[in-house]
Amino acid sequence: MSAADARVAGTRGPIASWRRLQAMVLRYVYLYRGSWPRLLELTYWPTLQMVMWGFLTIFLASKSGFFVQAGGVLIAAVLLWDVLFRSSLGVSLSFLEEMWSRNLGHIFVSPLRPGEFIAALTLMSLLRVLIGIIPAALLAIWLYEYSIFDMGLPLIAFFTNLQVMGWSFGLIVCGLLMRYGLGAESIAWFAIFAIAPFSAIYYPLTVMPDWLQWIAGILPSTHVFEGMRAVLVEKTFRTDLLFNAVALNAAYLTVSVAVFLRFFRSARERGLILQIGE
Numbered sequence: 018m019s020a021a022d023a024r025v026a027g028t029r030g031p032i033a034s035w036r037r038l039q040a041m042v043l044r045y046v047y048l049y050r051g052s053w054p055r056l057l058e059l060t061y062w063p064t065l066q067m068v069m070w071g072f073l074t075i076f077l078a079s080k081s082g083f084f085v086q087a088g089g090v091l092i093a094a095v096l097l098w099d100v101l102f103r104s105s106l107g108v109s110l111s112f113l114e115e116m117w118s119r120n121l122g123h124i125f126v127s128p129l130r131p132g133e134f135i136a137a138l139t140l141m142s143l144l145r146v147l148i149g150i151i152p153a154a155l156l157a158i159w160l161y162e163y164s165i166f167d168m169g170l171p172l173i174a175f176f177t178n179l180q181v182m183g184w185s186f187g188l189i190v191c192g193l194l195m196r197y198g199l200g201a202e203s204i205a206w207f208a209i210f211a212i213a214p215f216s217a218i219y220y221p222l223t224v225m226p227d228w229l230q231w232i233a234g235i236l237p238s239t240h241v242f243e244g245m246r247a248v249l250v251e252k253t254f255r256t257d258l259l260f261n262a263v264a265l266n267a268a269y270l271t272v273s274v275a276v277f278l279r280f281f282r283s284a285r286e287r288g289l290i291l292q293i294g295e
Contacts, residue, residue, distance in 0.1 A: 192280035
């Protein structure tokens with residue numbers, strides 16, 4: 018085997034793939050480890066929202082029988098919504114970091130494959146969510162004597178589904194950024210907020226008009242937040258809602274990966290990757 022053949026063989030296989038994925042994740046970890054403002058930003062918004070809505074919950078608990086029965090429902094809703102928001106933003110921000118530093122061209126002339134890049138983006142998104150949410154959840158225990166962890170195993174199901182949905186939205190945003198460049202940067206910030214009114218975050222699905230409930234029903238987040246209220250208010254874990262969320266997320270993630278890869282191929286064929294960020 019020639020030296021050139023050996024080098025090519027060294028870029029293939031699961032071990033080489035894992036090393037490339039590890040290298041990308043370490044790149045982002047080093048970026049955040051060396052920048053305290055970035056770490057502060059991860060914890061600032063979840064904590065601020067938790068404090069604000071926590072005090073509102075205390076007020077409403079003294080005025081409403083429903084909130085007395087469902088203690089902490091607003092705090093749980095805020096924290097879970099932030100999981101979805103930060104999951105989506107985590108993917109798109111990691112991608113934007115590469116665009117801002119004009120590093121995409123350098124990444125994709127390496128042996129790194131698009132699938133490995135997607136895996137690195139999603140892993141960094143998960144890490145960003147955990148860094149942001151865990152301190153806010155622990156602070157809620159101290160300030161309001163409410164622990165979202167009391168939900169137990171259902172919390173894992175809710176967290177996972179919201180995380181995957183956030184990845185789906187983030188990957189579509191990344192595809193649009195490859196296609197339209199930094200001119201589409203604002204989409205990364207407002208895309209996930211567009212579905213907030215239809216996700217039944219702070220109110221049940223039944224308060225919406227019938228025609229709007231059909232739209233809300235195709236969002237995995239709606240089934241997650243309905244399931245959350247069932248656990249907190251009715252003390253029941255709705256497996257039907259979990260199944261709906263998982264099925265919808267499988268479809269969303271499949272479509273989003275296909276969209277990302279399609280935009281990636283288009284950008285590569287048109288030579289846009291080397292121009293992104295300029």
